Amino acid sequence: MVTLRFIAGLAVLIFLVTFALENMEPAVTLRYYFGYQWGPYPLFLALLGAAVAGIIIAMVFSVFEQFRLRAIIRRQKRQLAALKNEVREYQQLIPEHLIDKSLADTARAAEKEND
16 A cells, blocks of 8 residues: 555655656746736746645635544434433333343244344
């Protein structure tokens, strides 16, 4: 697995380096509002900057999503614990000899369904 990750990383690195070398010539000037300009810089730097900015924005949104999902998991764990306690309470209300009989009946019904 480590070797596979290394080969994949090396392939991406080679792709990025060759892309950068092929796109050195066209210079790009980024123009903003109010006459502000930034550049000229090679095209690959503008593309790389846009890609990095997109990755950072996606990471920020994914962090918020992870917090939301963790809150849902905590709430569901509390609900599960409450339901387990409720099942235990109901099991204590049923006499012991009825529990064994109902389990045996359930096992026989399951065997009949499998046949």
